[in-house]
Amino acid sequence: MFDLEPFPRRSFLKATAASLAATQIGPLIMPRAYSESESQPWYKTAYRRAVIDMHISDWDDKFLSEVDPNQFVSTLKKSKAQSIVLYCHSHVGLFNHPTEIGQQHRGLKGRNLTQVLIDACHEAGIAVVLYTSLIHDDWAFDHHPDWAMKTADGTPWGKGGRYRLVCPNSPGYREYVRSWTQEICEKFDFEGMRFDMTFWVGVCYCDSCQKRFTEEVGGEIPRTVDWFEEKWVALQRKREEWLADFASIPSGTVRKLKPEASVEHQSSTYPLNWTFGVAAPLIEQNDFLQGDFYGDALQGSFVRKLLEELTPNKPFAYETSFSVSLHDHTGKKSKDLLKAKAASSIADQAAFVFIDAIDPIGTVNPNAHERMGEVFEDLMGYYSNLGGERVRDxxxxxxxxxxxxxxxxxxxxxxxxxxxxxxxxxxxxxxxxxxxxxxxxxxxxxxxxxxxxxxxxxxxxxxxxxxxxxxxxxxxxxxxxxxxxxxxxxxxxxxxxxxxxxxxxxxxxxxxxxxxxEDKEHYLSPTTVGRELLSEWTQKYPAYVKGD
Known part of the structure; x- marks a missing residue:
């Protein structure tokens, strides 16, 4: 989940990097792959997790026409995953079940795909976390242009891009999110709910944002970045506050109607720059933090320690794609690389989440899940020993x-x-x-x-x-x-x-x-005290440094 145009969220991540119910899965209820009790929610024991991306539009009748719950779950079981992030809604804004609030995916022809897959996963003992998309919503943007986020010149954010953006301050959109969250909670039984894309892509100048800024701060929304100007900084603090306030709508709805279910929002934005507006106020809208990252070992080590610090409950979750990139769903990472990432998660006491993607027609590639099953099997002996507190100097x-x-x-x-x-x-x-x-x-x-x-x-x-x-x-x-x-x-x-x-x-x-x-050029020579640390340099031949 890091693909914004024109501001790619993955820039940091890469650099540092119905008729489906005709057959049953099996005659018996399988033992749960995770452990859940009144005092032990599902995520406490589910260290092996999966996501199957389903951002599939419906302009082609073949899209999602071949979804088979047997194939979906039998393939998923090969990965040895204990939980699945199951899509009931996506960035395209369409729902995978009949809805009275929004628009169902037309390729499903009225079938309740969400219910069928929930039942199939539960029969296999796999915990279900339902996926929805916030702010990135093509259907909402197209049908309610007054909900759109606006740039400083009044242009809608995301217009012409892959996904269109609506504003979390828009009263109509806020009620729409509350309504479909309530509908999902009333229709389905699930272990958790994930709200993706809970972040700004930049400063919004829509009427709703301007009205709220005028009422709470005063005057016009600034148009120049100035971190020494208190009005600009007040805007940034408000953007952080407003985002958390918006997130409280779906989070609060789930907590009211499904108090036993977990709630999570996208968390890979915590180490991203100010434009995303993600800060401490958003944390309390999560039961635990999870984030998807696509960078090197340094990035992974740092962000896991950051999420460990910020998460309200442990374990937090570290997520990455099975494929080489999210744009290449058939290119596979090597088993050794996947094992290294999963093992690093164990070292940092994190659940490991791999991301696969459904084929547009609705089938799941078994190769990804077979390889992940081998990875998890190799590491199986470690999971029972997780817990404790980090030792650090x-x-x-x-x-x-x-x-x-x-x-x-x-x-x-x-x-x-x-x-x-x-x-x-x-x-x-x-x-x-x-x-x-x-x-x-x-x-x-x-x-x-x-x-x-x-x-x-x-x-x-x-x-x-x-x-x-x-x-x-x-x-x-x-x-x-x-x-x-x-x-x-x-x-x-x-x-x-x-x-x-x-x-x-x-x-x-x-x-x-x-x-x-500003950056300045310096030459540094060691003092008597610092000579041991700068042994390669002298006053005659000092070290060159460029920085502020």
């Missing part, structure tokens, strides 16, 4: 309000700077720690009250910090903790107010005369 501090770069000040919202000096610095710190075999974790503001066991706290370009964070860090240093800080850490508040000096200058032991945000 170092923690990287991650600030969900700092995912930008001050060098973007002055850029137009029509073409904004999306650089993120905080996440980049955090990833570089992770790279260094991994290369030196130093056990580390990732912490956020909620963990500052108890940093026991951590010897060093890394503050990587924390672009914005509040007084509470600064005081908690200061207290920890007084108790013997050591800091590494970079960039402008603790210079700017979360409202955009710039202090004359670092809030943590007393514990840093340094003050700032004049901050410089």
């Amino acid at each position: 170092v923690a990287i501090y991650y600030s969900l309000e700092s995912k930008f770069d001050f060098r973007g000040n002055g850029s137009s919202v029509a073409n904004p700077n999306r650089d993120d000096s905080h996440t980049e610095a955090a990833m570089q710190a992770a790279r260094w720690l991994i290369s030196n075999h130093i056990p580390f974790g990732v912490v956020s503001k909620k963990s500052l009250v108890d940093l026991s066991g951590i010897k060093v706290l890394v503050l990587p370009n924390i672009n914005m910090m509040d007084e509470e964070e600064a005081e908690l860090i200061r207290d920890w240093v007084r108790q013997g903790g050591s800091l590494y800080a970079s960039g402008c850490t603790s210079l700017v508040t979360k409202t955009g107010r710039r202090h004359p000096d670092f809030m943590l200058s007393d514990v840093f032991g340094v003050s700032i005369d004049e901050p410089v945000w």
